[in-house]
Amino acid sequence: KVSKEHQINISANEIIMTCGAAGALNIIFKALLDPGDEVIFPSPYFVEYFFYVENHQGKPIPCPANEDFSLNLEAFERAITPKTKAVLINSPNNPTGQLYSEREISELANLLQEKSKAYGKVIYLVSDEPYRNLVFDGTEVPSIFHYYNNSFVAYSFSKELSLAGERIGFVALHPEMENKEKIIDALILANRILGFVNAPALAQRLVAECAFEKVAVEIYKRRRDILCEILKEGGLEFIKPKGSFFMFPKTPIDDLKFCELLKEELILAVPGRGFGLPNHIRLAFCVPEETLQRMKPNFLRACEKASKLI
Amino acid sequence: KVSKEHQINISANEIIMTCGAAGALNIIFKALLDPGDEVIFPSPYFVEYFFYVENHQGKPIPCPANEDFSLNLEAFERAITPKTKAVLINSPNNPTGQLYSEREISELANLLQEKSKAYGKVIYLVSDEPYRNLVFDGTEVPSIFHYYNNSFVAYSFSKELSLAGERIGFVALHPEMENKEKIIDALILANRILGFVNAPALAQRLVAECAFEKVAVEIYKRRRDILCEILKEGGLEFIKPKGSFFMFPKTPIDDLKFCELLKEELILAVPGRGFGLPNHIRLAFCVPEETLQRMKPNFLRACEKASKLI
Numbered sequence: 001k002v003s004k005e006h007q008i009n010i011s012a013n014e015i016i017m018t019c020g021a022a023g024a025l026n027i028i029f030k031a032l033l034d035p036g037d038e039v040i041f042p043s044p045y046f047v048e049y050f051f052y053v054e055n056h057q058g059k060p061i062p063c064p065a066n067e068d069f070s071l072n073l074e075a076f077e078r079a080i081t082p083k084t085k086a087v088l089i090n091s092p093n094n095p096t097g098q099l100y101s102e103r104e105i106s107e108l109a110n111l112l113q114e115k116s117k118a119y120g121k122v123i124y125l126v127s128d129e130p131y132r133n134l135v136f137d138g139t140e141v142p143s144i145f146h147y148y149n150n151s152f153v154a155y156s157f158s159k160e161l162s163l164a165g166e167r168i169g170f171v172a173l174h175p176e177m178e179n180k181e182k183i184i185d186a187l188i189l190a191n192r193i194l195g196f197v198n199a200p201a202l203a204q205r206l207v208a209e210c211a212f213e214k215v216a217v218e219i220y221k222r223r224r225d226i227l228c229e230i231l232k233e234g235g236l237e238f239i240k241p242k243g244s245f246f247m248f249p250k251t252p253i254d255d256l257k258f259c260e261l262l263k264e265e266l267i268l269a270v271p272g273r274g275f276g277l278p279n280h281i282r283l284a285f286c287v288p289e290e291t292l293q294r295m296k297p298n299f300l301r302a303c304e305k306a307s308k309l310i
Numbered sequence: 311k312v313s314k315e316h317q318i319n320i321s322a323n324e325i326i327m328t329c330g331a332a333g334a335l336n337i338i339f340k341a342l343l344d345p346g347d348e349v350i351f352p353s354p355y356f357v358e359y360f361f362y363v364e365n366h367q368g369k370p371i372p373c374p375a376n377e378d379f380s381l382n383l384e385a386f387e388r389a390i391t392p393k394t395k396a397v398l399i400n401s402p403n404n405p406t407g408q409l410y411s412e413r414e415i416s417e418l419a420n421l422l423q424e425k426s427k428a429y430g431k432v433i434y435l436v437s438d439e440p441y442r443n444l445v446f447d448g449t450e451v452p453s454i455f456h457y458y459n460n461s462f463v464a465y466s467f468s469k470e471l472s473l474a475g476e477r478i479g480f481v482a483l484h485p486e487m488e489n490k491e492k493i494i495d496a497l498i499l500a501n502r503i504l505g506f507v508n509a510p511a512l513a514q515r516l517v518a519e520c521a522f523e524k525v526a527v528e529i530y531k532r533r534r535d536i537l538c539e540i541l542k543e544g545g546l547e548f549i550k551p552k553g554s555f556f557m558f559p560k561t562p563i564d565d566l567k568f569c570e571l572l573k574e575e576l577i578l579a580v581p582g583r584g585f586g587l588p589n590h591i592r593l594a595f596c597v598p599e600e601t602l603q604r605m606k607p608n609f610l611r612a613c614e615k616a617s618k619l620i
Contacts, residue, residue, distance in 0.1 A: 019329055019477065019505065019506060019507075019510075020505070020507060022502075022505035022506075022507050023505040023506065023507075024505075025505060026504060026505035027505075030365075048502070048503055051503035052503065052505065055340075055503060055504060057367075167329065167477070167506070167507065167508065167509075167510045168510075192332075192358070192361075193358055193361035193362065193365060194336060194365060194504065194505075195329065195330070195332035195333040195334075195335060195336035195337075195362065195504075195506070196329060196332075196333065196477070196505070196506070197329075197330060197332050197333075197477065198477065199477075200329075200477045200478075200510040200512075200513060201477075202510070202512055202513065202516075203510060203512065206512075
């Protein structure tokens, strides 16, 4: 399956089954990081990346994305230092729904190659892809494996197969990674001693049976379009998400205050500052269409209240 | 179930479901340890305890058990320092099959109480009990909860319900632990950010259905007795295990060499030095009786070869 999705020949020993993508990222960082090593990721970010890096004595370095949440290569270039051990990207992205293009990935890969050479050390690329199969409008997620040898993919089946809570995923690594055997051994040891030991056995059988099933992307696309319509009517600025089930619009007022107004209307949103970008909120559209339609008047009321506070 | 087994009233929020006992121990140490904090455990020990403590910047301190593998209180008393954060015990024990009596537990609890007071800090007691329901000869495993308030129990269902590989267990903490709420929060956060996130959902339902089922202890007792007979005939010294499915006999020659002789006879044993005690081996009797009977001549041949090397 990985070989097919990434159009590259990956053998079974280059894949380590894990307790979900969070487990996958933790064992990657446990295997790679020495104390003080830096891991760079674009901001806004999934807040738990801070913990995953700090768990293993690494230093998390957020690095601003562009206004449209695409990768900001200049910011990456400034952020990379001799202490950089890895760059972590997440596409489709949580919280923004952004998806990085082939050009962005290839430019990032070139930059990492250059910097690795300049500093005489490997800088790894880690791609967290739990939403890989949740993309809209006929787009596809480019595979980092085509652009960079020293790269890892962390995957979870929980979104694709709607197996929320089953803790089943994997790490795949590039078949031409430097010191591949040593790194595979380190990942397997990390998986064991961090206490994951193995991916849940029942769930392993389950995904073996249905790994080629597809999530009903059309359903999510319709939900996204409804939510976009509502935000437009409310007068909010936003980037239309290309994947995942999140979007990250700008708020007309302070994000904490706006979340409070939404809460009064029984709508749950997460303040953008939690993701490193205030005056935005994260909304999830993994709820039924009726729910989105029903919340529309409430959302518009909150926007109106907010406009009076500006 | 925990309330019943430990005869103490434990509420749902004092139990955190985890990805097995290894996951449980990792989140306990992540929640408790500051860098350099010491965790003491009896030797011989389960070798992964070293990793579980070091994962979270703790310092593992093995402390010799008595000759019969019971708890050596004097050794504990010498091992405890102002840097001691916790004592970790495992009863029934892997690798020895030993089980600690009520007297041993209560003396250890008194010692910890005394030392906590002397150093003006809490020293926690952590009990790793995956084999709690695998005990023989009508014995029962005393509950540490009756003797010590600042205590945790780490449990796994995988042995009791023969769910090997399903990664399902829990942490239970004493309802009268100091700063209980803060510690529960820390455990929940650690469970999340270490990447376990939650215990596998399917397995949670499974154990909810069959948590009161009992392992067929009689089967294991018969296997133990057969293995003890074989060891006696081979002239090996051993402590008869009271629980678990391990035993830890003395070897007539160097443990590595003895394991090689066994390997020539197609018998798999683990050298004692891996558990901190050379000139012993760990044998597992979680195999069918026929297998044990079939290996008897092989085992005796290995013992004879060894006797010629002394």
